[in-house]
Amino acid sequence: MRHLATFGVAPPADKRDRVQTGRFLKALMARALIGALILWALLVALGATPLILIPAGIPIVLLALDLLWLTYRVRRDERGRAGARP
Numbered sequence: 001m002r003h004l005a006t007f008g009v010a011p012p013a014d015k016r017d018r019v020q021t022g023r024f025l026k027a028l029m030a031r032a033l034i035g036a037l038i039l040w041a042l043l044v045a046l047g048a049t050p051l052i053l054i055p056a057g058i059p060i061v062l063l064a065l066d067l068l069w070l071t072y073r074v075r076r077d078e079r080g081r082a083g084a085r086p
Contacts, residue, residue, distance in 0.1 A: 007031040022074035027069045036060045 009027045012020035040056055048056075 019077050020023050022077060026070050026074055033067060
């Protein structure tokens with residue numbers, strides 16, 4: 001219950017660190033995507049029409065694409081950080 005607003009994901013210790021912040025956002029978005037997929041599956045199970053399912057699915061697809069882009073960015077930042085170490 002401590003981090004209810006962030007779906008149980010603890011905020012990064014150093015908010016200026018790009019890698020920690022990226023990991024935090026990635027975990028937060030992944031949990032939001034899971035919740036959105038569950039709600040969309042519930043709409044399918046209840047027999048919602050395609051007129052409802054298609055517009056409800058568009059934000060889910062955009063969230064998944066944003067999550068993939070953020071995964072790429074976090075990995076790139078991690079590689080950059082590893083190369084900067086002596």
